[in-house]
Amino acid sequence: MSGTRRVVIVGGGVLGSATAFFLARDHGVRATVLERDPAYRCASSALSAGSIRQQFSSAINIRLSQASLAFLRGIDAELRVDVPVDIGFVESGYLFLATAAGAGTLRDNHRVQVANGAPVTLLTQDELGARFPWLDTDGIALA
Secondary structure, three states, X not given: OOOOOEEEEEOOXXXXXXXXXXXXXXXXXXXXXXXXXXXXXXXXHHHOOOOOOOOOOOHHHHHHHHHHHHHHHOHHHHHOOOOOOOOOOOOOOOOOOEOHHHHHHHHHHHHHHHHXXXXXXXXEHHHHHHHOOOOOOOOOOEO
């Protein structure tokens, strides 16, 4: 194949596989992925309890997470060949807690997150207790 750009990616976990996918789809690069565990039974990506959050302090990290989330939500449309693609993706939330000392940082981060379209809520101690009555909120200023 003269003129075709090719790369070799070592490691087929989530980063290696995503890199190969986007290089091929968006840039026409033919990528060969080398993975020592082709069944992905012992690979770190398959074994991780990873999740996706949008609660970062920088716009670029928030936007990167949003792009990843959009991809995962539409993964069947992106990757389906003959059968539906189900990766077992379950969306859940994050709960960050701050004492009085960290409340300012949590407020600052919340502003950045809201400005970048993250669906986040800032809760006072009372609001947190009302929403999660089983949680001990002593010493918590914001969530």
